Amino acid sequence: MPKITVDGKQIECRDGVPVLQAVLEAGWDVPHYCYHPGLSVVASCRLCLMEMKMPHPQTKEMDWAPKLFPSCQTPVKDGMEVRFASEGVASSQSHVMEYYLVNHPLDCPVCDKAGECYLQDYSEKFGHASSRMVEDKHKNPKKDIGSKTLLYSDRCVVCSRCVRFGDEVAGAGELRVINRGHRAEIDVFPGVPLENELQGNVVDLCPVGALLSKDFLFQQRVWNLRSTPSVDPTTSAGATIWIDHNDDRIFRVRPRFNEKVNEWWISDETRFGWKYVADSKRLNQPLQRDNGAMKPLRWEAAPELLRRLLDEAASADQGVGVACVLSPMLSCEEAWLLSTFVRSRAPQATLVTGYVPVSGPDKTFPKGFKISAEKAPNRRGVESIIKAMGGPNATFEQFVKSAGDGKFKLAYVTGGYPQVWLTADQARAIGKVQTLITHDLFESALDEYATIRLPGASWAEREGSFMNADGLIQPFERALKPLDGVKSDGQFFHELVGRPGLYRGAKTREAMAEKIPAFGDIFVPRPEPEHAH
Amino acid sequence: MSWQAIDRKSAPADEGPGLSDAVKEKIRAFFPRYETKRAVMLPALHVAQEAIGYISVRAMKDIAELLELPPSAVMDVVTFYTHYWTHPRGEKVLMVCRSLSCQLMGADKLQHAIETKLGIKDHETTPDGKFSFMTEECLAACDHAPCLMVNERMHKRVTPEQLDKLLADADSDKLPMPRSDLYDAPHGEKPARGH
The missing domain is CATH 3.30.70.20 (Alpha-Beta Plaits)
Structure with a gap:
């Protein structure tokens, strides 16, 4: 690693980076417009100019060269000495700013x-x-x-x-x-x-x-605006993002630098894919079927009711007739809590990987940016949890088929997709389940068969982590309070399992990592230097 | 009004003339000379301007297609150089130098005389399509100021009085000298070598 001297202080820098990048990483605030680490260098804005020591043409002694050099275009070299804190540099910066x-x-x-x-x-x-x-x-x-x-x-x-x-x-x-x-x-x-x-x-x-x-x-x-670190909920690539919000409303989504996934960029799909969070059609009232009609259900009564229904369904046969569909829209923590709850009452319950929407092939752009075809953030996370839990499991298609064959007495189906995700045929097959509990963001074809319908929270109202298609587990934080009448999925599952206090993503992850060690290894991208942009 | 945005999303109603197959063939003849097709940009623009008098929106699209570039890349180059015209140009283009030496020697009077005589301003064309007028930063002949260039021919020490004769002269735009041996003729035609 080369060592260079900047303003009299020695800093260590990464190999092959320009001086500008090195000093930004070391905490200097050097003005720059045209330089961006993800793009080619053009050195056209003339704001990052620096002074550099060079051998004097006659005496060969190292001295400050009389002209300024663009620090974005000068690669670091071991032993080089540069300075930004000088009259020449400051005056150049102020003149260039005046021109701008x-x-x-x-x-x-x-x-x-x-x-x-x-x-x-x-x-x-x-x-x-x-x-x-x-x-x-x-x-x-x-x-x-x-x-x-x-x-x-x-x-x-x-x-x-x-x-x-x-x-x-x-x-x-x-x-x-x-x-x-x-x-x-x-x-x-x-x-x-x-x-x-x-x-x-x-x-x-x-x-x-x-x-x-x-x-x-x-x-x-x-x-x-307040910015909350989050992860892209629209595809399986796991781009890291900032949610900029105020008063429990999202105003925009920006990329959050991630050296392993999306670097500095996100696709428009991710950027504008949050609109459903503020959709007025979202469900906001738990309902329970009573003599054929759906009647409001209090959130407080729901855990007890679910436990009772599950116990009834599983009492005879260890829960062979119970299924739990874990949507790939759930976070790892939520999927783990829910499957733990179901298995605690029905040890032979079938865990199902929820429907994974896929649209077209993966797209790769010239510098390697990828838009993933899989339009759900956590398919791999849900699959790893189901695998780690052991016992009976099924794909979504298998589940729909066996449900149609009348295999299940009770099913807990989680959705949470921004788009329509079920065909009428699939809904009819799943509708054969006697006790159907749905947990979704929007109305769906399942509603007419549901015994209990719970409103879900969007990803911005929850916290936890998603495992992307490459197996990186990336935590995201809660940006918004859930919609009135909605309880965040994690909090509800937390209560179902009977854990005390409030649901916290990180705490749950710790408990989960004790059972499934792979989830102890999360990835948080390194922050960008403070003055870089 | 300052808060109104210009619509750049829709194509203009009239894109102007495109390039004929013969002109496209001329441009393709340049491809073997360069390592990349992109490098043919300047000759291609010259060929297009020679063929239709200026570089229309349609022509930029045609060139972009030929060179396998986005059309914006062609527009970038066309607008960078002032000698590529993006609107129809007269048969003869009068260029007056507006730099210091010529200004001192009366270029502004010459410019004024041209503007009144032809009734056009900078970068405009007479209705009959005969003359266009533009100012130029330097014509590189300060010792003969003020200078006036008509197409490829330079006229030196021009006074407003000479203007009538100059405009009437059918050959005022012809370069009097033959090309040198080093002249690299475009689109593969065999030039007459030597003097």
Whole structure:
């Protein structure tokens, strides 16, 4: 590992990274716009310039070279000495910042980026408080460049991150720089809008307020948002995300850096896949069938009722006629709690891997970003739990078939899918089960057969962990309070098992790891350096 | 209005003329010369501009298809260089230098004379399609300021009085010298070698 000296302090850095990346990782705040570790280096923003010691041409003594070097384009070399804390660097930074603001409209009060904008941050730290510009500003237009994105090119600093992202990561290349000099602006070809499946990332990538998400436009000032670390619930890839929320409403989902899975990006499917959480059609009242009609059931009475029903069904034959469908939308902890509960009353109960939605083939993008075809986050987690629990198990198709054959007296079916997941035929087959308990987000074809219907919570209202398709167990936290009338699945299963106190993902994971050691090994991606963006 | 966004999602109603098969063949003839198809961009744009007078939206799409690039990549290059025209151009393009030497020697008077005589402004074309006018940063002949370039031919020390004769001259845009031996003719035609 090379050691370099920065501002008189020696730091150790990773091999082959640029000086900028090394100093950011060591905690320096060096201003930069065009540099992004996931993209090629262009050294065009001229903000990360540094001074470097080089041999003097005549005396060969090491001395500070008279010109500045872009730290993003200079790889680290053992023994090199650079500095950012110098008059030359500070003056260059302040001049460059002044140039960036020459034509900037300074419309922060109406700009969505305000509060997380690097023009604001760097002006404050490295630039000037006021502008010397008295001439008219050159005003580039605002453009509608795609179904999800707006481009306010008057705010743009032409760092070309979005252009490089489109070329290198998304492989679509819709965005380009047109014209040149102060007239340069980002644009799409007329009639060929920005429509790739990773397009939402350009909004995160934009260091200023030029690229804006139509979905988030004028929705919320960013300083009112709280960010909760979470995991993508839409596919089995297990991309890590931030849920930005306020007042128990999600406003946006952003990628959370993950060196093993999604790096800095997420697909639009993940980014906009949370809408069902706020759907007004969500179930919010536990119901129980009473003489054919569904009547409200109190949450407090549900555990006792379920225990009684399960005991009745399992009393004669150790629960051979009992099935529990563990949806791949459940977290590992929830699936474990529920299966533990069912097996504690019915030791021979069949554990079923829930329906796994699959759509099309996996998609791989030029730099290796993958969109997984499996549209459920925890198939592998549920399968590992069923395997570790031992005893009878079945696939969803087998379960539907045996249910249709009348094999089951009682079944606990968990859903939690944002989309319709059952055909009428499947529902009819499952409907043959005498006592059917459903636990789902939305109304489904099973409702007419259900004995008890419990409303489920969305992933943002729960906590736990998902095991992705590669076997990484990644924890996620609760962002929202569950909808009124809904109890988070984990809390309910916790009460079913009869554990004291409140359900906590991490605590449950510890208890689970004692029984199934594989679940002791969770993966939390390393945080990005504080000043990197 | 400043808060209104320009629609870039829909294609323009008129995309202009496209490239004929013969022109496309001319562009393809450049492929063996370069390692990548992308490198044929500049010659391809020249060929297209020669064929239809400017580079239309349709032509950019055609070139993008030929070079296997997104059309935005073609637009990027076209708009970077001021000598590629994105709208119809007159038969003769008058270019006046607006840099220091020419300005001092009266280029602004010359520009004014052209603008009044032809009734057009910078980067515009006369209704009869004969003349277009544009200003240029430097024509690299400061010792003969003010300079006026008509298509490929440079006219030096031009005064507003000479303008009428110059505009009337049918050959005012022809390069008087034959090409040198080093001239690399486009699209494979055999140039007349030597002087």
